Amino acid sequence: MAEAALAQRNVLTEQQVDFYDQHGYLHLPGLFSTDEIARMANELDWQIDTWAGKSPGWSGPWRRVYMAAEVERRSKLIALHDLHRYSKAWCDAVTHPVLTGAIADLIGPNVELHHTTLHAKPPETGHPFPMHQDWAFYQHANGRYVDCLVHLDDTDDSNGCIRFLDGSHRGGARQHVVRNPDGSPCTPHLPTDDWNLEDTVPVPAKRGDVVAFSIHMIHGSRINTTDAVRRIVRVGYRDPENPQTAGQSHGRPGLMVWGRRPRTDGQPVFGTNV
Numbered sequence: 001m002a003e004a005a006l007a008q009r010n011v012l013t014e015q016q017v018d019f020y021d022q023h024g025y026l027h028l029p030g031l032f033s034t035d036e037i038a039r040m041a042n043e044l045d046w047q048i049d050t051w052a053g054k055s056p057g058w059s060g061p062w063r064r065v066y067m068a069a070e071v072e073r074r075s076k077l078i079a080l081h082d083l084h085r086y087s088k089a090w091c092d093a094v095t096h097p098v099l100t101g102a103i104a105d106l107i108g109p110n111v112e113l114h115h116t117t118l119h120a121k122p123p124e125t126g127h128p129f130p131m132h133q134d135w136a137f138y139q140h141a142n143g144r145y146v147d148c149l150v151h152l153d154d155t156d157d158s159n160g161c162i163r164f165l166d167g168s169h170r171g172g173a174r175q176h177v178v179r180n181p182d183g184s185p186c187t188p189h190l191p192t193d194d195w196n197l198e199d200t201v202p203v204p205a206k207r208g209d210v211v212a213f214s215i216h217m218i219h220g221s222r223i224n225t226t227d228a229v230r231r232i233v234r235v236g237y238r239d240p241e242n243p244q245t246a247g248q249s250h251g252r253p254g255l256m257v258w259g260r261r262p263r264t265d266g267q268p269v270f271g272t273n274v
């Protein structure tokens with residue numbers, strides 16, 4: 001049985017798959033070569049100049065818990081969705097055979113691209129992230145969905161590396177705060193009284209590394225206190241048989257990056273207008 005499973009693996013070792021299953025995340029050092037990540041970074045900088053938006057970032061009562069009032073007023077986030085629609089380099093990145101083969105080892109044999117999202121934290125006040133699950137942004141029926149953070153810069157706590165609540169993916173989807181005290185909508189996050197970033201483990205990473213994690217993983221990150229930008233691109237991959245129920249890019253079929261899309265009884269083909 002173990003041998004049969006081993007024979008089907010593409011990229012990861014048994015230990016790496018076990019680590020992911022147990023902890024909910026997996027650090028893949030040096031997945032992109034120096035040349036590949038340089039090309040991706042150049043194209044990303046062009047996208048930041050040409051297409052990305054700079055805004056105060058995520059809204060909600062968490063901001064005043066994570067930041068002093070004066071910092072909160074200045075804190076910014078640079079973001080862009082679906083980078084692979086803007087540069088060939090990013091199309092190549094999201095279909096990279098080592099990356100997609102690794103994801104197939106975690107949720108395969110079939111893997112569908114769901115989205116890509118840039119999060120660049122500008123120097124000194126670049127936006128922290130409150131504790132949350134990515135499930136709250138794009139709800140899916142089960143846990144067969146992996147987010148991957150592609151690192152364009154070295155990270156540690158000083159520039160806001162990713163931090164995980166070890167093993168928290170095993171608790172499944174959780175209720176998030178989605179309204180401000182006045183009833184207006186805010187960005188989904190977990191209640192700050194119940195979930196503390198201090199309880200999480202930091203996962204510092206190098207340029208070219210990928211950190212993969214479960215859609216149910218509870219995570220967050222600190223503010224960028226350095227004088228350099230911190231650029232990370234998140235790539236979401238799912239089992240095509242894991243239906244999306246709400247949220248970002250709901251109803252949009254993605255590219256198949258590994259294997260094939262199985263058909264359920266009577267399932268219609270995709271229309272030509274999506």
Ligand SMILES: O=C(O)CCC(=O)C(=O)O
Pocket residue numbers: 119129134160161162219220221222232234
């Ligand atoms: O970019 C970060 O520091 C955190 C990003 C994050 O929480 C996410 O992509 O879900």
